[in-house]
Amino acid sequence: MPCRELLNFNxxxxxxxxxxxxxxxxxxxxxxxxxxxxxxxxxxxxxxYFCEHDYQFVSWYRRHFTAKEEWKDRRVAVEFEGAMIVAxxxxxxxxxxxxxxxxTPFTVxxxxxLLWGKDNVLAVRLDSCCHPDVPPEGEIVDYMLFGGIYxxxxxxxxxxxxLEHVFISSHDVTEEKAVVKAIASVNNKMGSEQxxxxxxxxxxxxxxxxxxxxxxxxxxxxGETKQVLCEFEVNHxxxxxxxxxxxxxxxxEISGQDNVESRIGIRSIRFNENSLFELNGKVVKLTGHxxxxxxxxxxxxxxxxxxxxxxxxxxxxxxCNFMRTxxxxxxxSFLDRCDEIGLLVFxxxxxxxxxxxxxWKQLCYQNITDMIYRDYNHPSIIMWGxxxxxxxxxxxxxxxxxxxxxxxxxxxxxxGVRYLRESSFLEDVYGFNDYHLAPKGELRRPxxxxxxxxxxxxxxxxxxxxxxxxxxxxxxxxxxSSLNAFYRSSDMAGAxxxxxxxxxxHIPFGHGDRVCYHGLTDIFRIPKLAAYVHQSQVDAKESKxxxxxxxxxxxxxxxxxxxxxxxxxxRTYVFSNCEEVELFFExxxxxxxxxxxxxxxxxxxxxxxxxxxYTFQGMRETTHMEAVGYIDGKEAARFERKISxxxxxxxxxxxxSTIEANGYDLTRVVxxxxxxxxxxxxxxxxxxxxxxxxPGELIGENPLGMEGGRAAVYVRSTMETGVVKLTGxxxxxxxxxxxxxxxxxxxxxxx
Numbered sequence: 001m002p003c004r005e006l007l008n009f010n011x012x013x014x015x016x017x018x019x020x021x022x023x024x025x026x027x028x029x030x031x032x033x034x035x036x037x038x039x040x041x042x043x044x045x046x047x048x049y050f051c052e053h054d055y056q057f058v059s060w061y062r063r064h065f066t067a068k069e070e071w072k073d074r075r076v077a078v079e080f081e082g083a084m085i086v087a088x089x090x091x092x093x094x095x096x097x098x099x100x101x102x103x104t105p106f107t108v109x110x111x112x113x114l115l116w117g118k119d120n121v122l123a124v125r126l127d128s129c130c131h132p133d134v135p136p137e138g139e140i141v142d143y144m145l146f147g148g149i150y151x152x153x154x155x156x157x158x159x160x161x162x163l164e165h166v167f168i169s170s171h172d173v174t175e176e177k178a179v180v181k182a183i184a185s186v187n188n189k190m191g192s193e194q195x196x197x198x199x200x201x202x203x204x205x206x207x208x209x210x211x212x213x214x215x216x217x218x219x220x221x222x223g224e225t226k227q228v229l230c231e232f233e234v235n236h237x238x239x240x241x242x243x244x245x246x247x248x249x250x251x252x253e254i255s256g257q258d259n260v261e262s263r264i265g266i267r268s269i270r271f272n273e274n275s276l277f278e279l280n281g282k283v284v285k286l287t288g289h290x291x292x293x294x295x296x297x298x299x300x301x302x303x304x305x306x307x308x309x310x311x312x313x314x315x316x317x318x319x320c321n322f323m324r325t326x327x328x329x330x331x332x333s334f335l336d337r338c339d340e341i342g343l344l345v346f347x348x349x350x351x352x353x354x355x356x357x358x359x360w361k362q363l364c365y366q367n368i369t370d371m372i373y374r375d376y377n378h379p380s381i382i383m384w385g386x387x388x389x390x391x392x393x394x395x396x397x398x399x400x401x402x403x404x405x406x407x408x409x410x411x412x413x414x415x416g417v418r419y420l421r422e423s424s425f426l427e428d429v430y431g432f433n434d435y436h437l438a439p440k441g442e443l444r445r446p447x448x449x450x451x452x453x454x455x456x457x458x459x460x461x462x463x464x465x466x467x468x469x470x471x472x473x474x475x476x477x478x479x480x481s482s483l484n485a486f487y488r489s490s491d492m493a494g495a496x497x498x499x500x501x502x503x504x505x506h507i508p509f510g511h512g513d514r515v516c517y518h519g520l521t522d523i524f525r526i527p528k529l530a531a532y533v534h535q536s537q538v539d540a541k542e543s544k545x546x547x548x549x550x551x552x553x554x555x556x557x558x559x560x561x562x563x564x565x566x567x568x569x570x571r572t573y574v575f576s577n578c579e580e581v582e583l584f585f586e587x588x589x590x591x592x593x594x595x596x597x598x599x600x601x602x603x604x605x606x607x608x609x610x611x612x613x614y615t616f617q618g619m620r621e622t623t624h625m626e627a628v629g630y631i632d633g634k635e636a637a638r639f640e641r642k643i644s645x646x647x648x649x650x651x652x653x654x655x656x657s658t659i660e661a662n663g664y665d666l667t668r669v670v671x672x673x674x675x676x677x678x679x680x681x682x683x684x685x686x687x688x689x690x691x692x693x694x695p696g697e698l699i700g701e702n703p704l705g706m707e708g709g710r711a712a713v714y715v716r717s718t719m720e721t722g723v724v725k726l727t728g729x730x731x732x733x734x735x736x737x738x739x740x741x742x743x744x745x746x747x748x749x750x751x
Contacts, residue, residue: 010153046701184254196220198218499518532546536605578637669713670711723740
């Protein structure tokens with residue numbers, strides 16, 4: 001019997017941004033439809049100043065495909081990872097399924113309705129309008145939902161006796177041994193009673209079989225689902241942890257028929273009697289940020305490459321060991337990457353403040369079920385969020401959500417996020433959005449245990465990448481102060497700042513341009529100065545030594561910051577994970593300092609604060625400043641700033657020079673206007689105009705105005721291989737040209 005096939009169903013879709021009653025039918029005029037690949041947004045947007053009504057409409061997607069004759073005795077289903085917000089699925093004109101909610105996956109059985117060996121038409125009517133009856137909506141929501149089939153689609157071909165889910169957990173974990181429990185959920189669509197045996201094989205990263213175990217022979221009636229439990233011990237397990245996130249593979253099969261692969265990490269988690277989190281018996285202070293899945297221009301419709309990239313940014317650029325998927329389950333590929341790099345995750349159900357009626361709550365229960373079923377095996381996930389973000393107490397509702405999560409997954413604690421200092425504590429861990437002392441960069445002491453701060457700071461001091469340097473530095477200083485308050489607390493398990501990235505929102509929030517500027521990076525993922533506070537908290541032995549001067553070197557250096565002291569000396573912050581930093585101004589040492597332990601006594605790596613003397617003669621074109629970091633008395637890192645006095649050129653930097661020609665893969669291109677030293681100009685707002693040659697598509701505004709000297713666009717592939725040339729021009733500045741290669745895509749695609 002052939003093995004299970006997981007086929008890429010992202011390509012060759014037809015799309016039209018309008019509603020018509022006959023679009024579900026097989027034979028229609030498709031000349032007005034556009035050829036697209038998914039992930040797909042129902043409408044491209046500028047990165048700011050647009051309205052949610054722009055994407056709130058009904059659209060249709062159609063996909064022709066041939067159901068192969070060899071599939072005739074097998075099960076065929078289509079898996080949607082996410083479609084916003086109400087999806088009706090039709091096959092050959094017949095409605096098969098309806099799904100409400102844009103953040104959880106759903107599967108549609110096609111087997112009995114297919115035309116074997118012939119053309120079939122799968123049609124999706126996607127309603128992306130506002131739906132108060134579907135979470136998270138009901139009232140205003142502080143983020144945009146967008147529209148489209150915005151996550152991956154797969155076609156699954158398996159035996160009709162198949163594995164519906166495989167849940168794997170580790171227990172009694174020590175360095176000497178661990179117990180692994182595997183629950184296989186088997187579904188029988190064979191039409192008659194079947195005998196079967198479930199076999200699990202545990203493989204290490206080299207593909208070596210470590211353990212193999214089989215169940216006894218089981219029987220399952222036609223049309224039923226049965227769960228089969230197997231347990232086995234693993235001697236001297238390679239434990240999954242933050243710095244060594246070792247992943248095993250479990251291959252599960254039914255009597256040589258259907259098979260599924262699951263990646264797992266063997267680890268133990270708990271909140272101890274002191275309210276602190278333990279991973280494999282060792283205390284970990286959970287530090288991180290909230291993430292929205294919002295990208296410029298595309299909304300949530302981003303390919304796997306950049307879902308994964310966000311996880312890397314969180315860990316390696318923003319110093320996180322922990323993150324919150326605010327305020328909904330996020331892409332599978334994002335969580336896969338968290339598993340791979342050792343980034344802990346708190347995942348929660350969709351919602352924002354509002355609690356609806358009983359039918360609305362039923363969708364919440366379904367969302368929790370779908371979230372846990374999909375993500376049970378991710379070792380990175382340490383808590384399930386079972387409370388609507390910042391909602392009022394509803395003890396009956398939250399008793400049920402908490403019980404449901406524990407029933408589905410007794411191995412993980414539950415939590416819930418509120419802004420209420422006093423609240424019904426029904427979950428295992430109390431989550432609190434702490435903004436009360438944000439102006440002072442402080443956090444309140446825990447009043448429940450276990451306890452973590454689920455949001456802090458950003459809302460109370462929004463900062464744009466092009467704000468004056470004084471505000472940007474103050475934003476960074478407040479982040480350092482908030483982190484200091486967190487590390488001071490001996491009974492606070494964790495703290496996640498609001499937020500990692502700027503994001504699009506509705507008109508009542510933000511600055512009126514539909515952007516919330518609460519992030520450590522802008523919406524393009526370009527870091528603000530505050531990002532380096534968090535990056536510097538990662539020990540140099542775990543990442544690499546770094547040093548960063550949190551100020552631009554401009555002629556107004558002593559004016560555009562803060563009041564000078566009576567000695568005419570300006571304060572300059574340097575963020576570093578080194579033991580000492582020496583700052584040079586015009587080649588003259590401003591001192592070799594230890595970190596400021598007096599102002600930030602609890603931070604792992606406090607800022608370095610230098611007093612730079614004011615010069616009435618101003619600055620010359622050769623003026624420069626340099627910071628040198630030392631570890632064990634030796635130079636470990638260096639950072640330099642030179643004075644910027646004129647715009648010289650456009651600079652284009654693509655994250656990837658090679659992407660796949662599948663119609664949805666893409667690369668970000670960071671665009672800068674730079675000076676003669678190659679430094680971006682922090683106060684530049686000039687527009688850059690692009691031309692693109694070759695089989696690609698430019699995603700973004702053209703021309704694109706700089707924000708603080710930088711911004712970004714994307715270059716997306718088509719189905720054609722080749723080379724794309726992107727050129728950026730601005731006034732009479734030197735232009736810039738880059739090349740991006742589109743290569744044959746990996747994977748097996750549905751024809």
